Structure formats: structure tokens, C-alpha cells
Amino acid sequence: MKLYDSRRAPNPRRVRWFMAEKGIEDIEIVDVDILVGEHREPDYLAKAGLPHVPALSLDEGGTITESIAICRYLEAVYPEPNMFGLDPWETALIEMWTRRAEMLAATPLMMAVRHTHPALAVLEDQSPDIAARSLRDAERALKIFDERLGQSEWLGLDRITIADGVLFISLDFARMVKFKPPEDLLNLNRWLTAIRARPSAKAGV
Amino acid sequence: MKLYDSRRAPNPRRVRWFMAEKGIEDIEIVDVDILVGEHREPDYLAKAGLPHVPALSLDEGGTITESIAICRYLEAVYPEPNMFGLDPWETALIEMWTRRAEMLAATPLMMAVRHTHPALAVLEDQSPDIAARSLRDAERALKIFDERLGQSEWLGLDRITIADGVLFISLDFARMVKFKPPEDLLNLNRWLTAIRARPSAKAGV
Numbered sequence: 001m002k003l004y005d006s007r008r009a010p011n012p013r014r015v016r017w018f019m020a021e022k023g024i025e026d027i028e029i030v031d032v033d034i035l036v037g038e039h040r041e042p043d044y045l046a047k048a049g050l051p052h053v054p055a056l057s058l059d060e061g062g063t064i065t066e067s068i069a070i071c072r073y074l075e076a077v078y079p080e081p082n083m084f085g086l087d088p089w090e091t092a093l094i095e096m097w098t099r100r101a102e103m104l105a106a107t108p109l110m111m112a113v114r115h116t117h118p119a120l121a122v123l124e125d126q127s128p129d130i131a132a133r134s135l136r137d138a139e140r141a142l143k144i145f146d147e148r149l150g151q152s153e154w155l156g157l158d159r160i161t162i163a164d165g166v167l168f169i170s171l172d173f174a175r176m177v178k179f180k181p182p183e184d185l186l187n188l189n190r191w192l193t194a195i196r197a198r199p200s201a202k203a204g205v
Numbered sequence: 206m207k208l209y210d211s212r213r214a215p216n217p218r219r220v221r222w223f224m225a226e227k228g229i230e231d232i233e234i235v236d237v238d239i240l241v242g243e244h245r246e247p248d249y250l251a252k253a254g255l256p257h258v259p260a261l262s263l264d265e266g267g268t269i270t271e272s273i274a275i276c277r278y279l280e281a282v283y284p285e286p287n288m289f290g291l292d293p294w295e296t297a298l299i300e301m302w303t304r305r306a307e308m309l310a311a312t313p314l315m316m317a318v319r320h321t322h323p324a325l326a327v328l329e330d331q332s333p334d335i336a337a338r339s340l341r342d343a344e345r346a347l348k349i350f351d352e353r354l355g356q357s358e359w360l361g362l363d364r365i366t367i368a369d370g371v372l373f374i375s376l377d378f379a380r381m382v383k384f385k386p387p388e389d390l391l392n393l394n395r396w397l398t399a400i401r402a403r404p405s406a407k408a409g410v
Contacts, residue, residue, distance in 0.1 A: 069300035076293035088282065091277060093274075095271065099273065129335075
């Protein structure tokens with residue numbers, strides 16, 4: 001398998017983080033530079049279908065894009081340690097918290113960065129109004145994650161799962177616009193310190 | 206099991222559509238009126254955790270929110286017909302197209318409706334700029350789905366899956382602001398006619 005990766009984007013980092021948590025080291029990494037448009041070149045588009053990174057090309061043919069679809073595929077090939085749930089209830093809880101992390105944190109924080117950071121003006125017709133709304137939405141949502149992390153050591157279950165990776169990487173990406181979770185969110189900050197201390201935090205950055 | 210449903214919102218409809226495709230008839234439906242705030246009442250919040258609809262309460266305790274997490278749970282309990290994939294490759298393709306439908310169509314179309322429709326001014330500080338950008342993004346994305354549907358009868362695989370439901374319901378919801386896919390997207394319109402003709406199209410509306 002080959003993973004098409006990009007060091008400058010948060011979605012590829014999810015897959016690198018996931019691979020590090022699983023100890024997966026036998027997948028070839030191919031760097032795609034999105035700021036110079038390598039993801040729009042015909043060879044890449046023929047494989048990935050869309051100008052999206054990451055993409056996973058399989059040995060038997062076929063390419064998967066979308067970070068969570070790639071991670072779920074890798075889970076089937078490398079089942080240990082489990083990151084998507086061992087039974088329907090665990091699987092549902094992990095998916096619920098992964099989607100909350102995606103919709104309530106990752107999407108607005110990504111929008112805030114795209115609409116604020118000068119380097120991304122080439123990708124986006126930037127709007128200060130959208131940036132401000134996005135930050136406000138994300139800050140509001142962080143209270144939900146803080147409350148959850150007061151009841152559970154990790155976001156989805158009592159062990160680390162893909163849900164933690166999605167929330168962590170979105171918060172780390174938002175450092176590009178100097179965003180930090182409020183200090184009074186003690187549970188969230190406890191969790192952030194713990195996840196930043198793991199070797200996987202350095203994967204793909 | 207009990208499903209907390211709401212006739213006015215697109216996410217609950219995904220679950221009703223999914224149940225109709227599966228022929229699931231033994232789950233009690235409880236209507237939650239979000240326009241009068243029933244999803245913010247203490248009893249509901251104690252179960253669902255967040256003021257989100259739909260929610261599935263299990264007989265053995267525990268509640269799942271997030272439409273796709275609920276559907277994946279139901280897939281485990283009612284495996285036929287399969288809607289999430291029979292092997293890792295099918296599962297990855299379905300998740301890839303479900304996420305594309307979610308991010309590229311459902312999210313911007315939902316934003317367009319929330320920022321346009323007079324009845325939703327109570328839920329959203331409406332912005333014509335956000336409405337226009339969202340519509341433009343969704344229209345651009347429909348070409349991707351049209352191209353896919355020129356190669357495949359259904360969106361994820363050659364049979365109907367959850368990916369089709371997510372795209373279909375987002376397009377149907379956008380009729381609230383008189384949005385219609387452009388007529389020259391022949392494959393998308395062929396698919397839309399086919400999915401609208403199924404009995405599941407009337408579930409939960």
C-alpha cells in the first residue's frame with residue numbers, strides 16, 4: 001500500500017497519527033505538496049478521483065480517500081490495538097464522538113484557520129465574519145468535550161480511539177491561528193497534555 | 206429500543222429512511238418538536254447528552270446520537286440488506302462516499318437553508334454571504350456526484366447504501382429554499398428519480 005500524505009494539512013495527519021498508534025511501519029509514504037498544487041496534477045487525480053489528500057492506494061488496485069475511511073480500512077488490516085470498537089455499542093460510541101469532534105470542533109476550527117491565516121488566502125476567499133463565527137462555535141463546543149472528559153479518560157471509550165485523534169489534531173491545527181482551549185476547561189487540558197505526550201503526536205508533522 | 210425523531214430536521218430522516226430500507230418496524234418512534242425546544246428539556250438532555258435529534262435509546266440502557274452512528278448500530282442488529290459494506294473495501298468505499306456526501310453536499314446545503322429560510326431565523330444569526338457561499342460550494346460538488354453516478358448505479362457501490370441516503374436527504378431538504386440540482390447533471394437526476402420512487406423516500410416526512 002502507498003499513502004499519499006501532505007505535511008501541511010490536518011486530515012493526512014489523522015492517518016499518520018493512527019498508523020503511529022497502531023505501530024504500522026510498512027506502508028510507503030508519498031508526499032504531495034498541496035500549496036504548489038501537486039494534488040491537482042492529472043496522475044494524482046486519476047488515482048484519487050478528487051484533489052483530496054490523504055489517499056491510500058491498495059496493492060490490488062483501487063484508492064481510498066477521506067481520512068476516516070482510510071483509518072477504518074487500516075483497522076481491518078491491522079486490528080491491534082483496536083481503535084474503532086469491539087462490539088456494536090463501542091463502535092456506536094466511538095462514531096458518535098468522532099462525528100461530534102468532526103462537526104463541532106474540526107470543521108469550525110479548519111474554517112477559522114482557512115479564513116484567517118495569510119498563507120491560506122490562495123485557497124479561500126477569506127471572510128473575517130466566517131472566521132469569527134467559526135471560532136465562537138468551536139469554543140462553545142469545547143465545553144461539551146470538557147464535560148465528557150470529566151467522565152471518561154478518553155473521548156469515545158476508556159481507552160484511546162480514533163475519536164481522540166480527530167479532536168486532538170483539530171486543536172493542534174488551530175494553533176496556526178494561535179487558538180488555545182480556555183484554561184478553565186481542566187478536563188480537556190488534562191487530556192490534551194496526555195495525548196501530546198504520546199509518540200503518535202509527532203507523526204506526520 | 207426507542208428512536209427520538211423530529212419531522213422537521215434532515216438528520217432524523219436519515220435514520221427513518223435507513224429503517225424503511227431495512228424494513229425495521231419494531232422500534233418505537235417518539236416525536237421531539239425542536240421548534241418549540243423539546244430537545245432542550247432536562248429529561249431529553251439527560252438521555253441524549255446534547256440537544257441533538259435523532260437519538261436511539263437502547264433497552265439495556267445507553268443512548269446513541271448522531272445519525273450515522275445510529276444507522277451503523279442498527280446495521281449490526283438488523284444486518285439485512287447490507288448498507289455499510291460486506292468487506293473492508295466495500296466498507297471503505299461506502300464511508301468515503303458517505304463522508305463526501307456529508308461534507309460536500311449535506312453540510313453546505315444545511316447551511317444554505319439555515320441562513321436563508323425565514324422559519325430558521327430563530328436558530329441562526331442569518332448571513333446572506335454564508336448562504337450564497339454554501340449554495341455555490343454545494344453546486345460545485347454536485348458535479349462530482351454526477352460523475353460518480355455516471356460510472357455506478359448507486360453512489361457507494363452497485364447497490365443502494367447509506368451513502369445514497371445521505372446525499373438524497375440533503376438534496377430533498379434543500380427544496381426548502383427551492384434548490385434543485387441543475388438539469389444538465391443527467392446522472393444525478395436519473396439517480397434522484399430512482400431513489401425518490403422507493404417507498405423509503407416517504408419515511409419520516
